Amino acid sequence: MLTTVEATIDVDGTVELLEPVSVPAKTRAKLSFEITEIRHQGKGNSAKLLELLESPRFKNRKKYSNEEIDAHIEEIRNSWD
Numbered sequence: 001m002l003t004t005v006e007a008t009i010d011v012d013g014t015v016e017l018l019e020p021v022s023v024p025a026k027t028r029a030k031l032s033f034e035i036t037e038i039r040h041q042g043k044g045n046s047a048k049l050l051e052l053l054e055s056p057r058f059k060n061r062k063k064y065s066n067e068e069i070d071a072h073i074e075e076i077r078n079s080w081d
Helices: 045-054 065-080
Strands: 008-009 015-017
Touching: none
Parallel strands: none
Antiparallel strands: 008 015
């Protein structure tokens, strides 16, 4: 029988089920998982980068078209003369 339950996996590989599971006896299981959340506890630029990428400021940033980007690059290049 195929059953899906939500779980967390610690960096050391410990799996914690987030909901109760009832089985009639000790049972083997196969685990497949999708990494849905990345939380970096380390120091340095990578932690700051992940924090920025997850921030509302980044998610709600203004997005520019390729034409707008090209025009801005051309404007900057022309200002060097």
